[in-house]
Amino acid sequence: MTTPLAFDLKPSAQPLSDEDRAAVLAAPGFGRHFTDHMVTIRWSEGRGWHDARLQPYAPLQMDPANMTLHYAQSIFEGLKAYRQPDGGVATFRPEENARRFQRSARRLAMPELPEETFVEAIDLLIRQDEAWVPSEPEQSLYLRPFMFATEVGLGVRPANEYLFMVIASPAGAYFPGGVKPVSVWLSEEYVRAAPGGTGEAKCAGNYAASLVAQAEAAQHGCDQVVWLDAVERRWIEEMGGMNLYFVEGTGDDARVLTPELTGTLLPGITRLSLLKIAEDLGYATGEIRLTKDDWRQGNADGSISEVFACGTAAVITPVGSVKSTSASWTVGDGGPGPLTTLLRQKLLAVQSGLAPDPHGWLHRVL
Ligand code: PLP
Numbered sequence: 409m410t411t412p413l414a415f416d417l418k419p420s421a422q423p424l425s426d427e428d429r430a431a432v433l434a435a436p437g438f439g440r441h442f443t444d445h446m447v448t449i450r451w452s453e454g455r456g457w458h459d460a461r462l463q464p465y466a467p468l469q470m471d472p473a474n475m476t477l478h479y480a481q482s483i484f485e486g487l488k489a490y491r492q493p494d495g496g497v498a499t500f501r502p503e504e505n506a507r508r509f510q511r512s513a514r515r516l517a518m519p520e521l522p523e524e525t526f527v528e529a530i531d532l533l534i535r536q537d538e539a540w541v542p543s544e545p546e547q548s549l550y551l552r553p554f555m556f557a558t559e560v561g562l563g564v565r566p567a568n569e570y571l572f573m574v575i576a577s578p579a580g581a582y583f584p585g586g587v588k589p590v591s592v593w594l595s596e597e598y599v600r601a602a603p604g605g606t607g608e609a610k611c612a613g614n615y616a617a618s619l620v621a622q623a624e625a626a627q628h629g630c631d632q633v634v635w636l637d638a639v640e641r642r643w644i645e646e647m648g649g650m651n652l653y654f655v656e657g658t659g660d661d662a663r664v665l666t667p668e669l670t671g672t673l674l675p676g677i678t679r680l681s682l683l684k685i686a687e688d689l690g691y692a693t694g695e696i697r698l699t700k701d702d703w704r705q706g707n708a709d710g711s712i713s714e715v716f717a718c719g720t721a722a723v724i725t726p727v728g729s730v731k732s733t734s735a736s737w738t739v740g741d742g743g744p745g746p747l748t749t750l751l752r753q754k755l756l757a758v759q760s761g762l763a764p765d766p767h768g769w770l771h772r773v774l
Pocket residue numbers: 486646648649650651674675676677678679718719720721
């Protein structure tokens with residue numbers, strides 16, 4: 409039995425004024441403003457996890473030879489805290505993020521933070537910065553747990569010191585345009601993840617590697633990039649930083665399908681939750697493999713009626729049109745489909761406490 413970590417609480421003497429915070433919460437955007445505090449926990453070889461603190465949000469000092477800057481042992485998570493109808497606050501399936509964080513750590517040869525410490529660190533920060541949890545619909549407090557190497561040196565090997573942190577940022581809509589369908593570019597040149605690589609891990613390097621493809625999508629007039637598998641360049645994997653869903657058929661007979669987790673996709677918690685919600689609503693669901701030609705064909709013959717992307721930050725975003733080097737097509741009528749809209753409402757209703765939570769997904773913090 410290990411003893412639970414005790415956190416040293418050092419609240420800020422100068423939190424932002426109520427007036428200034430209200431100005432931020434009026435138009436939070438995404439990831440632009442941060443709350444008054446942060447949590448830090450250190451790990452070192454020999455001592456394990458230690459020095460757990462809640463302290464004022466502040467810049468870090470870093471040695472130029474910090475190993476993270478050179479070799480990118482850096483992982484993160486993303487989850488949200490939602491204001492509940494009784495004024496309390498809940499997070500959504502934080503233990504799933506804790507487990508994915510452990511799997512990411514394992515893949516990057518980093519130490520695994522115990523699940524309960526991960527959840528406790530987030531709860532502490534939310535309790536301290538509760539005033540930052542917005543109460544408007546579609547708004548939330550985005551939590552960003554992350555961990556990186558802090559050892560100094562240029563030898564290429566797993567570091568023997570790490571820092572785990574949690575910061576928080578009030579969030580409005582992730583895509584500034586609101587729930588408008590996005591246009592996507594099928595990336596045939598760049599890939600996100602290869603078999604045996606780090607695609608399943610939420611590591612910083614995956615995002616660095618994605619940026620050039622996102623820029624290419626923008627050059628082609630598209631909002632987002634869609635990743636194909638690295639080997640055959642034809643199996644649909646994900647969209648940018650979100651998982652994808654395909655609706656086959658319409659009405660009560662519709663089937664709600666998502667690409668199977670082959671090892672190169674990020675196993676999204678929104679994806680996992682939507683499989684359950686769709687099933688609870690009585691729809692057939694499935695994890696499938698679908699090529700870019702299947703997608704084009706399915707659109708042409710009408711068998712694919714809706715396509716949407718899902719993730720914590722943007723919840724559900726309809727995909728309106730597709731472009732690649734060889735073809736372009738519109739998904740359905742180009743607008744948000746009925747199941748896309750329904751699933752989005754259902755998920756948001758559970759998260760904000762406006763619908764029953766039959767699977768016990770909400771973790772009450774306050
Ligand atoms: N795919 C990628 C590459 C992501 O970065 C994310 C976001 O975390 C997701 C999918 C969606 O995951 P989740 O639903 O857990 O936010």
